[in-house]
Amino acid sequence: xxxxxxxxxxxxxxxxxxxxxxxxxxxxxxxxxxxxxxxxxxxxxxxxxxxxxxxxxxxxxxxxxxxxxxxxxxxxxxxxxxxxxxxxxxxxxxxxxxxxxxxxxxxxxxxxxxxxxxxxxxxxxxxxxxxxxxxxxxxxxxxxxxxxxxxxxxxxxxxxxxxxxxxxxxxxxxxxxxxxxxxxxxxxxxxxxxxxxxxxxxxxxxxxxxxxxxxxxxxxxxxxxxxxxxxxxxxxxxxxxxxxxxxxxxxxxxxxxxxxxxxxxxxxxxxxxxxxxxxxxxxxxxxxxxxxxxxxxxxxxxxxxxxxxxxxxxxxxxxxxxxxxxxxxxxxxxxxxxxxxxxxxxxxxxxxxxxxxxxxxxxxxxxxxxxxxxxxxxxxxxxxxxxxxxxxxxxxxxxxxxxxxxxx
Numbered sequence: 001x002x003x004x005x006x007x008x009x010x011x012x013x014x015x016x017x018x019x020x021x022x023x024x025x026x027x028x029x030x031x032x033x034x035x036x037x038x039x040x041x042x043x044x045x046x047x048x049x050x051x052x053x054x055x056x057x058x059x060x061x062x063x064x065x066x067x068x069x070x071x072x073x074x075x076x077x078x079x080x081x082x083x084x085x086x087x088x089x090x091x092x093x094x095x096x097x098x099x100x101x102x103x104x105x106x107x108x109x110x111x112x113x114x115x116x117x118x119x120x121x122x123x124x125x126x127x128x129x130x131x132x133x134x135x136x137x138x139x140x141x142x143x144x145x146x147x148x149x150x151x152x153x154x155x156x157x158x159x160x161x162x163x164x165x166x167x168x169x170x171x172x173x174x175x176x177x178x179x180x181x182x183x184x185x186x187x188x189x190x191x192x193x194x195x196x197x198x199x200x201x202x203x204x205x206x207x208x209x210x211x212x213x214x215x216x217x218x219x220x221x222x223x224x225x226x227x228x229x230x231x232x233x234x235x236x237x238x239x240x241x242x243x244x245x246x247x248x249x250x251x252x253x254x255x256x257x258x259x260x261x262x263x264x265x266x267x268x269x270x271x272x273x274x275x276x277x278x279x280x281x282x283x284x285x286x287x288x289x290x291x292x293x294x295x296x297x298x299x300x301x302x303x304x305x306x307x308x309x310x311x312x313x314x315x316x317x318x319x320x321x322x323x324x325x326x327x328x329x330x331x332x333x334x335x336x337x338x339x340x341x342x343x344x345x346x347x348x349x350x351x352x353x354x355x356x357x358x359x360x361x362x363x364x365x366x367x368x369x370x371x372x373x374x375x376x377x378x379x380x381x382x383x384x385x386x387x388x389x390x391x392x393x394x395x396x397x398x399x400x401x402x403x404x405x406x407x408x
């Protein structure tokens with residue numbers, strides 16, 4: 001049965017209190033490699049992170065944005081959240097936060113020792129659970145700046161995703177009843193920026209997104225997925241050179257009572273901050289060439305478009321401490337990819353993962369997926385004019401050679 005797939009990468013740039021710029025880059029899978037060709041052409045990299053843009057000339061960065069926007073293979077939307085909207089969100093958030101903290105006070109009062117009574121063991125157990133819950137709930141204040149930032153930006157990401165219900169070209173395509181439509185939404189920042197996905201898809205104000213839609217928050221996603229990489233690069237460039245914004249239509253993101261920042265949103269965000277959550281996770285161990293490591297999640301995603309992997313590592317200290325911080329999760333949702341194990345600790349970490357039942361693969365096990373990706377990119381390069389073809393072919397060959405040592 002034929003399947004049409006549209007990949008949407010969402011990213012943003014800016015600090016809370018200033019204008020926040022959100023960018024959505026959408027591409028059908030048959031044009032997805034064109035995003036990688038743009039990276040090779042402008043930045044000599046397969047995947048470009050926002051950090052890779054620092055220090056580059058404005059002329060070159062602007063040329064990249066123009067090249068992307070002028071290409072009809074991509075759909076690119078620009079969104080702005082002004083400070084007055086952010087203040088409105090923060091006021092609602094603080095109101096819910098204060099109410100939550102006052103409830104916490106009441107919970108603490110309830111478990112204070114009663115001097116005139118002998119506390120029963122069952123009561124003591126209940127008190128311990130209450131204390132553990134309170135301690136976990138207060139963990140988010142360790143980095144409250146991130147908590148506030150992710151709350152504001154996650155609401156913006158939700159609004160941008162909500163618009164896909166009527167702006168995605170996938171839903172405007174005339175298809176027969178036997179054609180499957182897959183809308184893949186990849187949001188940079190991880191689960192705290194996409195925790196609302198299920199509530200959005202179940203909303204009565206949503207129609208098309210209720211179909212086969214797969215929404216995933218990806219920490220540092222701009223370093224692993226071409227669509228997020230493009231969205232992040234464009235957002236970073238236009239936020240650092242705001243005069244360029246006047247060349248593009250920008251949609252305003254306002255507060256929407258149909259999608260309120262209410263208790264459900266507040267508590268969903270709180271849980272997302274306190275409890276590491278992922279659908280599919282890759283954990284890197286040992287030494288793997290950086291170019292190859294950045295391609296691994298994308299290579300696996302190409303094999304199953306329903307899965308967008310969130311990558312972690314390489315683990316620098318002990319695997320035990322890593323999983324203690326990021327949770328053990330379910331073994332079937334975590335894949336361990338390891339390279340050269342040059343230290344005793346690397347070998348201990350692999351043994352720990354194997355004993356825990358995680359699927360552990362050497363990076364060379366995905367050689368075929370990586371080689372297929374390289375051949376397809378080469379095929380796209382062969383279609384370019386000679387001068388450009390020669391330059392990009394040389395750049396790609398250099399990257400392949402740097403990856404080869406890790407694939408042995």
